[in-house]
Amino acid sequence: MSLPLPRDLARALAFFLAPLLLAPLALAQQSGAASPPPPAQGATKPLPVFEIPQSGVEFQTGDTWGQNGQTFRLYGIQSCIRGTTFTNPAGAKLDCGEASIAYLAALIRDTKPRCTAVAQTASPPLIYTVCAAHVGANTLDLGTVMVTQGFAFAATDANGKPVNLQYAVAEGEAQKAKRGLWIARDLPHPTAILNKALRDAERAQ
Structure with a gap:
């Protein structure tokens, strides 16, 4: 009998799986594809260029937030x-998750990012x-700042490749350099946790 995943871990696992399907599209764009990836089937709105407001933002995790009724996640x-x-x-x-959220919120407050959507599920x-x-x-990439300062990590695909x-x-x-969360000896690395949860879920099926 399989047990349900904790709520936050289950939600993180769902977000973890989505970029695996989108990786070929986003990587093609990064390598110089002429056009951006198309929105997922069923999506009707064009993918926007937008700013993150200084109020009214709901931080779900240290890489995902909601604004104006939509959910956004930093890719990669x-x-x-x-x-x-x-x-x-x-x-x-x-x-650890709250530490990531606090750092992302502070970055958004201080750097006022401008974002470009690359794909949609x-x-x-x-x-x-x-x-x-x-x-x-x-002008710096927000994801790079998060990872460089040790408050986020490189997402990987199903084969463990970044x-x-x-x-x-x-x-x-x-x-x-032991920056940010890396100073902790017992750092709960999220990719390792998600990969284990994915393997456990597959075995339970």
Whole structure:
């Protein structure tokens, strides 16, 4: 008999599976495809270019948020899962997912990103996006900032390969420098947790 996954882990697993279907489209665009990927079947609205507002944003995870009745996710990264914990240098146990959310919220507040949607799924309704963050006179990729500073990780496909190689390189640098969440010895790496949950779900079928 299989047991239901915890709510936050089940939702994270659903979000984890969606980019596996979208990876060929997004990677083609990153490598210089002439046109953006088409929206998923059943999607009727064009994929937008938009700004993240300074109010009215509902943060679901450290890579996913809702605004104006739509759900958006940064493409190619995976934040910590809510409900998993790590130990900070002072010895306190903290929620890893909430730490990712707090950092994303602070980045959005301080850098006022402008985002471009790259793909959309119909179920669950979700728009994958890349965002440009403004830091002084520089424009930086928001996902890169999250991973480089150690508050998000490179998403992988079903074979364990990174969806975006640049994020994997940034993750390695953050781990080596022990930035952000990497300072914790008991860091609950989300990709490992999601891959295990996926394997357990497949065995239970």
